[in-house]
Amino acid sequence: MALQTFLPDHEWMGSVLPDGIPVGRTTLISGPGGSGKPLIGFSFVDAWLRAGGSVVVLLTNSGADFVVETMRALYDIDLEEHGDRVVWVDFDPTMEPSVDAMERTADTIRGNLVAPAVWQRALDDATDRAPETEQGTLVFGSALNLFLFSPTYGDEMVEEFVDLAGADDEIPRLFSVSTSAFEAEIDAVEEASDTVLMTRMEEMTLYVRGERSASVPISEEEVTVPFTPEDIKRIKSVAEETRDTIIPTIKEI
Numbered sequence: 001m002a003l004q005t006f007l008p009d010h011e012w013m014g015s016v017l018p019d020g021i022p023v024g025r026t027t028l029i030s031g032p033g034g035s036g037k038p039l040i041g042f043s044f045v046d047a048w049l050r051a052g053g054s055v056v057v058l059l060t061n062s063g064a065d066f067v068v069e070t071m072r073a074l075y076d077i078d079l080e081e082h083g084d085r086v087v088w089v090d091f092d093p094t095m096e097p098s099v100d101a102m103e104r105t106a107d108t109i110r111g112n113l114v115a116p117a118v119w120q121r122a123l124d125d126a127t128d129r130a131p132e133t134e135q136g137t138l139v140f141g142s143a144l145n146l147f148l149f150s151p152t153y154g155d156e157m158v159e160e161f162v163d164l165a166g167a168d169d170e171i172p173r174l175f176s177v178s179t180s181a182f183e184a185e186i187d188a189v190e191e192a193s194d195t196v197l198m199t200r201m202e203e204m205t206l207y208v209r210g211e212r213s214a215s216v217p218i219s220e221e222e223v224t225v226p227f228t229p230e231d232i233k234r235i236k237s238v239a240e241e242t243r244d245t246i247i248p249t250i251k252e253i
Contacts, residue, residue, distance in 0.1 A: 016209060016210050016223050022172070027174050028196045036235050039225070040197070041140055046077050048138045053085070058139070058141030085131055087129050099118055109125050114150040140173075177190075197210055208222070
């Protein structure tokens with residue numbers, strides 16, 4: 001069977017990934033903290049929903065309101081209008097890191113995802129909850145490196161991410177990681193991923209390029225992502241808040 005791909009209708013993304021990302025594999029967006037990686041990931045979330053698919057959104061360093069507001073501003077899409085085709089997984093580092101402590105509401109699965117068992121159950125529950133569609137389900141999450149700050153579970157989570165990044169199944173996964181910490185660990189996740197994109201920021205301008213892919217053609221030439229300084233500031237403020245509030249909490253787990 002020929003490999004399926006998916007490409008959002010954005011000229012800048014087509015310049016980097018002419019055929020799109022591979023479906024059923026892991027695509028990783030990697031770059032320094034605060035360099036706008038989620039903004040790139042949101043383009044796939046937007047296009048996937050418009051194509052009729054379901055999306056599991058892992059809320060690692062921001063709340064659902066931030067994602068909803070940012071995607072409305074960037075892509076003129078209201079996630080709330082897509083109903084149960086958007087499944088939220090909310091990372092709460094103040095909860096007990098156990099499966100028994102997880103909470104489930106009509107639209108959100110909530111738990112302390114630093115523990116591999118909780119991470120696995122949350123992903124399984126979310127993908128099971130997502131409505132079946134012809135387009136399928138996309139899993140999107142940013143700032144996965146946050147979990148590595150846990151002195152108890154960090155090493156186990158590296159192994160979990162490496163295994164997941166190397167999985168070959170029906171579910172496309174799009175994750176972002178920061179290269180600002182845990183360089184060796186992030187290198188292992190990059191190596192296991194099928195496709196890797198790299199970002200950088202300079203003078204409030206975001207650039208993206210292809211690093212490598214085992215399945216699809218990529219361009220290693222940098223492309224300017226057409227987001228405004230206001231868009232960039234929005235993401236950078238979230239990154240700063242994460243550094244100041246969430247990371248200290250995770251370091252105690």
